Amino acid sequence: MTQRGKFVLIAAMLAVMAPLALAQDSSSSSSTTTTTPPTVNQRRNNQQERIGQGVQSGSLTAGETSNLEKKEAGLNSEIHTMRQDDNGHLTAADRARIQRQQNRLSNNIYRDKHNAAVQNTNPTSEVGQRARNQQLRVAQGIQSGSMTAREAAGTERHEAAINQEVRADRAANGGTLTAAQRARVNRQQNRTSAGIYAKKHNARTRN
Numbered sequence: 001m002t003q004r005g006k007f008v009l010i011a012a013m014l015a016v017m018a019p020l021a022l023a024q025d026s027s028s029s030s031s032t033t034t035t036t037p038p039t040v041n042q043r044r045n046n047q048q049e050r051i052g053q054g055v056q057s058g059s060l061t062a063g064e065t066s067n068l069e070k071k072e073a074g075l076n077s078e079i080h081t082m083r084q085d086d087n088g089h090l091t092a093a094d095r096a097r098i099q100r101q102q103n104r105l106s107n108n109i110y111r112d113k114h115n116a117a118v119q120n121t122n123p124t125s126e127v128g129q130r131a132r133n134q135q136l137r138v139a140q141g142i143q144s145g146s147m148t149a150r151e152a153a154g155t156e157r158h159e160a161a162i163n164q165e166v167r168a169d170r171a172a173n174g175g176t177l178t179a180a181q182r183a184r185v186n187r188q189q190n191r192t193s194a195g196i197y198a199k200k201h202n203a204r205t206r207n
Contacts, residue, residue, distance in 0.1 A: 040079065040095065041207075043102050045145075047072065047109060048206060051152075052143035054113045055135055058121035062135065063160035064112040069142075069153035071108070075101050076149055127166060127182060130189050134159065137196050145206035151199040155192065162188050 038046065051068055054060030060068070075098070082094045090098070123129050138155055141147030147155070162185060169181045177185070 040090065040098055040102075043099075043106075044072070044076070045206070047102065047106060048142055048145070048149070050106075050109050050113070052139045054109070055119075055142065055156075056139035058119040058135075059113040061117050061119045061160070062156045062163055064117060065138075066153050066156035066160055068105070068109060068112065069149045069156060071105055072149035073153055075105065125177075127177065127185050127189070130186075130193075131159065131163065131166075134189065134193060134196060137193075137200070141196065141200045146200040147196075148199075148204050148206055151204065155196055155199065158188075158192050158195070162192065 051060065051065060051072075055065050078101075079090070079094075079098060082090055082098075086094070119132075119135060120128055121132060123132050138147065138152060138159070142152050165188075166177070166185055169177055169185075173181070
């Protein structure tokens with residue numbers, strides 16, 4: 001092949017390859033996705049997942065969970081009112097306000113999950129085992145959305161009260177519970193258990 005022929009061949013190859021390279025580069029840049037901030041509902045669901053995980057792992061006590069879910073329920077009520085006032089939408093000012101509150105709640109969740117207060121995840125007593133089982137049921141309800149924040153707050157408030165009563169009884173009785181005390185706690189746990197079932201199977205869910 002002559003020198004001129006080689007030049008012609010190279011030029012032809014470049015003419016074919018250039019559009020392909022340009023198309024590939026364009027495709028790569030168009031496939032790059034920009035990270036968008038999570039929506040109000042996405043953040044709410046994420047924080048409920050974190051609370052549910054904390055209940056399941058024992059890093060959140062019943063009292064801590066009740067307090068967090070009470071704050072979550074209050075925020076949900078505020079969001080509902082904001083949307084009613086603006087035909088189902090949130091204004092930019094509304095979203096900014098909600099974001100600040102969700103940031104504070106997120107910090108509270110982190111703090112409570114990493115402090116020294118924990119729920120016993122390996123109890124040896126029957127009372128402790130029932131309390132642990134009910135915490136797992138609550139955790140599942142929070143994570144699945146079958147329990148609303150308000151329902152979870154109420155349930156955990158009752159559970160925390162039972163736990164406090166059990167601690168007081170044990171402290172007053174050398175670390176053990178009498179037969180009468182166990183019977184009373186069992187009745188209270190029965191009521192809490194029925195409440196968990198009712199709340200997980202009613203029409204109210206986390207939207």
